[in-house]
Amino acid sequence: MNPRLDDWLGQQSGSRLKSKRRTLQFLLKAYKQCVPDFANKPRTDITTGDGGFSFHIGTPLPDLRQLSSWMLTSIPKRRLLAKMIPALWKRHGREDLSMAGLLLANLSPEELGEDPWMAFIHLLQRREALMVVLEVAEEITRAGHSAPTDEWLLAAAEQSEHWHQYCVLFLSLRKDSIGACEHLVRTAPAGGEMYERIRSRILHAEDSLRTEESDPHDGTTSPS
Numbered sequence: 001m002n003p004r005l006d007d008w009l010g011q012q013s014g015s016r017l018k019s020k021r022r023t024l025q026f027l028l029k030a031y032k033q034c035v036p037d038f039a040n041k042p043r044t045d046i047t048t049g050d051g052g053f054s055f056h057i058g059t060p061l062p063d064l065r066q067l068s069s070w071m072l073t074s075i076p077k078r079r080l081l082a083k084m085i086p087a088l089w090k091r092h093g094r095e096d097l098s099m100a101g102l103l104l105a106n107l108s109p110e111e112l113g114e115d116p117w118m119a120f121i122h123l124l125q126r127r128e129a130l131m132v133v134l135e136v137a138e139e140i141t142r143a144g145h146s147a148p149t150d151e152w153l154l155a156a157a158e159q160s161e162h163w164h165q166y167c168v169l170f171l172s173l174r175k176d177s178i179g180a181c182e183h184l185v186r187t188a189p190a191g192g193e194m195y196e197r198i199r200s201r202i203l204h205a206e207d208s209l210r211t212e213e214s215d216p217h218d219g220t221t222s223p224s
Helices: 003-010 020-031 041-051 059-075 078-091 094-106 115-125 130-142 149-158 161-171 179-186 195-216
Strands: none
Touching: 003 059, 020 059, 020 078, 020 094, 041 059, 041 195, 059 078, 059 094, 078 094, 078 115, 078 195, 094 130, 115 130, 115 179, 130 161, 149 161, 149 179, 161 195, 179 195
């Protein structure tokens, strides 16, 4: 826990967050509490441009988790947080996108007005940085929400090259076989180093699983 952020939040009141405008302003101030000296500003300037973010202050993810937890327990109407998600995505600061993912993962489908995956997918109206898409998908999965079905992924991958890549990232979060979606992974457009590592890991796991299933021996020794 960040003591500086904790002290600052202790002086705030969730009852003041009565509109999207006020909440957006509040969050920008909160992000800055976590990196007061801007020691990493040159690095964040680079990633802002590379990722297409409107800003990147450098707030660590653990601090964003602390901040989202405070908001979820302090704000009078959690439905406002659900309405904040599209506004955060539209403002498109690096921290905003992470915060949107944390809210998607921790608000109920009733509060969101739809399934968290559907709410997330509706935000992806333009090409997004793959690391952000993966981060948000991981948060939603970690919260226990079932991932999209094979049928949905296969159809979504047909929409565009970047949607094809998104679907590979979603598949990387499965703990079991990707089954009918293996061809989707193998034929996906090439990406950067992180993306190709993920693709290789998925295919290696699938090949290993297939080898185990085709091997008539299970590694035990038959009695003589």
